[in-house]
Amino acid sequence: MHVRKEPSIRIAVALACAGIASFHASPALADSAPGEGFDVTRYDLALIPDLLNGTVAGHETITLRATVDGIRHLGFSGNALTIETATLDGIPVASALHGKVLDFDLPRPLRRGRDVKLELSYHGRPARGFAGSSGLLYTSYFACDWMICPQDRFGDKADFTLNLRVPAGMETLSIGRMTGKRLGPDGTEIHTWRASRPYSAYLYGFAMGRFSRADDKAGSADLTYLSDTVDAADLKRRFAATPDMVAFLSDKAGLPLPERGYVQLLVEGDEAQEAATYSVLGVDALPTTDNDPAEDWAIVHELSHQWWGNLVTCATLKDFWLNEGITTFMTAAWKEHRYGRAAYDAELDIARKRLEGARAKGFDKPLAWDGSYPNLGTRRAIQYSKGALFMAHLRTSLGDDAFWSGLRRYSRTHAGGTVTSIDLERAMEAASGRDLHALFAEWVFGTDIPEHQPTS
Numbered sequence: 270m271h272v273r274k275e276p277s278i279r280i281a282v283a284l285a286c287a288g289i290a291s292f293h294a295s296p297a298l299a300d301s302a303p304g305e306g307f308d309v310t311r312y313d314l315a316l317i318p319d320l321l322n323g324t325v326a327g328h329e330t331i332t333l334r335a336t337v338d339g340i341r342h343l344g345f346s347g348n349a350l351t352i353e354t355a356t357l358d359g360i361p362v363a364s365a366l367h368g369k370v371l372d373f374d375l376p377r378p379l380r381r382g383r384d385v386k387l388e389l390s391y392h393g394r395p396a397r398g399f400a401g402s403s404g405l406l407y408t409s410y411f412a413c414d415w416m417i418c419p420q421d422r423f424g425d426k427a428d429f430t431l432n433l434r435v436p437a438g439m440e441t442l443s444i445g446r447m448t449g450k451r452l453g454p455d456g457t458e459i460h461t462w463r464a465s466r467p468y469s470a471y472l473y474g475f476a477m478g479r480f481s482r483a484d485d486k487a488g489s490a491d492l493t494y495l496s497d498t499v500d501a502a503d504l505k506r507r508f509a510a511t512p513d514m515v516a517f518l519s520d521k522a523g524l525p526l527p528e529r530g531y532v533q534l535l536v537e538g539d540e541a542q543e544a545a546t547y548s549v550l551g552v553d554a555l556p557t558t559d560n561d562p563a564e565d566w567a568i569v570h571e572l573s574h575q576w577w578g579n580l581v582t583c584a585t586l587k588d589f590w591l592n593e594g595i596t597t598f599m600t601a602a603w604k605e606h607r608y609g610r611a612a613y614d615a616e617l618d619i620a621r622k623r624l625e626g627a628r629a630k631g632f633d634k635p636l637a638w639d640g641s642y643p644n645l646g647t648r649r650a651i652q653y654s655k656g657a658l659f660m661a662h663l664r665t666s667l668g669d670d671a672f673w674s675g676l677r678r679y680s681r682t683h684a685g686g687t688v689t690s691i692d693l694e695r696a697m698e699a700a701s702g703r704d705l706h707a708l709f710a711e712w713v714f715g716t717d718i719p720e721h722q723p724t725s
């Protein structure tokens with residue numbers, strides 16, 4: 270995600286980021302944190318969203334594996350949904366909301382490595398993560414408010430299948446590809462969406478509505494532009510740079526688009542939110558005139574997350590800068606590619622001003638700092654802005670060949686997986702043949718330096 274205009278953050282996005290901050294600031298939850306003690310391998314969902322009322326009814330099967338011996342309950346992110354039924358391998362289990370954790374008590378402790386199926390049904394009005402209008406519903410960031418999952422467990426990637434029941438004639442969007450469409454009861458259709466690879470829960474999402482549509486190509490990848498607010502010709506014009514962006518970012522990542530396709534849903538407002546294989550962008554977040562580098566950031570920022578964030582994902586919030594700092598840097602790199610060096614410098618100047626703003630208030634931390642941030646703006650000044658400046662500094666220090674080769678190595682090595690900061694250091698060291706530990710200690714680790722393994 271990205272919020273450009275800091276003083277006028279849209280409510281949904283403000284809540285999204287506030288949610289991250291408050292969860293992170295609650296170490297007391299550590300012994301019963303959502304997702305602790307197990308790995309989810311797949312989610313199978315059947316959802317009936319009610320567009321007019323902003324409610325949802327769902328049936329969900331969570332296949333998971335215990336990663337420690339003797340866990341007695343399964344914790345997920347607490348939300349506003351009412352659990353109707355819950356069974357573990359067919360045996361009823363009790364659920365209770367403890368603060369921000371939704372706990373399912375197990376009939377007997379699980380041993381490590383045991384695979385089980387938690388089957389749930391629920392209904393309710395999600396407190397966060399639902400947005401739209403009378404004719405459109407789309408989700409934004411807070412997947413675990415409209416389904417049951419551990420929101421901040423970035424390192425736990427799982428398969429995802431969604432059967433979405435909507436009024437006949439309505440269109441849907443979710444992650445991956447639509448693999449089936451069939452008639453449902455009472456004038457409805459059921460659309461089945463499936464992701465081709467596991468993703469972290471915060472990247473799950475869907476939308477329903479009636480859309481204008483434009484199709485495009487970036488090499489062999491299919492690009493789709495959807496909107497409930499502008500027509501196909503306008504979509505094509507606004508997203509015209511996307512194929513060039515895909516070519517540029519694929520080259521820098523050394524990898525094609527993860528699903529060989531990408532969808533952009535254009536909505537009212539200033540939304541800028543990535544999901545696993547699509548992004549939601551607000552009209553107000555896009556440039557009002559063509560070829561204006563100052564306004565050109567939202568499309569490329571969210572598209573960059575297809576590689577940095579979605580495919581290569583920080584293991585925990587501690588290394589969130591790897592998602593957002595690299596993406597913010599790639600926005601500057603795209604501007605250099607499209608508009609020239611001055612646009613790159615201007616983008617980095619914005620980052621520099623934000624970091625200086627935090628420093629003026631006495632706040633500066635290493636990028637992989639694990640403490641609580643005083644507020645959202647400060648968190649962004651470090652994880653987005655300082656992160657981008659560090660990438661630019663690495664580029665200057667190593668030279669273009671070694672730097673881009675290091676970024677490609679990092680992206681390819683960890684595609685589909687999760688990363689911490691040491692993974693970036695190792696990739697850059699391998700590409701440059703240099704010991705970068707002092708540099709990473711200064712910018713990234715501070716005094717919290719992990720054991721150093723010299724480059725071979």
Ligand SMILES: [Zn+2]
Pocket residue numbers: 270271570574592593596
């Ligand atoms: Zn972002």
